[in-house]
Amino acid sequence: QVQLVQSGAEVKKPGASVKVSCKASGYTFTSYGISWVRQAPGQGLEWMGWISAYNGNTNYAQKLQGRVTMTTDTSTSTAYMELRSLRSDDTAVYYCARTHTGSSGWYLDYWGQGTLVTVSS
């Protein structure tokens, strides 16, 4: 069965960076991309961007351009999301999700369990 297992909770100071991992299993990793979605406490879902596990192409949300980098390691079927220059409003649960990309549009069919990132001085 498809599983996405994320790394554990992080506490960071403002200005620092965080890197979250997402290990995939149960499917051919390079056949799908991975999106990252975050959810601030009590708020809705915010798409951060996507990376192709096939060729490493990326598509970042304009709001986060310049602060976020997404990468993959196909040898371990793991995706990574690094966010830099952290601010208090980056405090959120961060999810990875397998992404269907087709002519009918993109959607997220399997999700990781989420990683809480807390930014606090």
Next chain:
Amino acid sequence: SYVLTQPPSVSVAPGQTARITCGGNNIGSKSVHWYQQKPGQAPVLVVYDDSDRPSGIPERFSGSNSGNTATLTISRVEAGDEADYYCQVWDSSSELGFGGGTKLTVL
């Protein structure tokens, strides 16, 4: 960016039908996807491509999309359906967007 508008809350009695709307400019020309999120859990895809259900999702969940409104319909609502529901589209500006979410309360 493309704006998706959902009602903040919908309430329904058990056994009745819940309808959750997602409004957007000419949304009928886009494919709409729906997610269910229960407290403390990751979202789960319940409808994709307007009206298709992933395996394991009950037939009680259905979707439609026309004009400026997409709708998620949950028939014979159960207590376990109480959750937040989000609609989602792929925007022509090459970004994936979510509606603000609707809290479904089962009375």
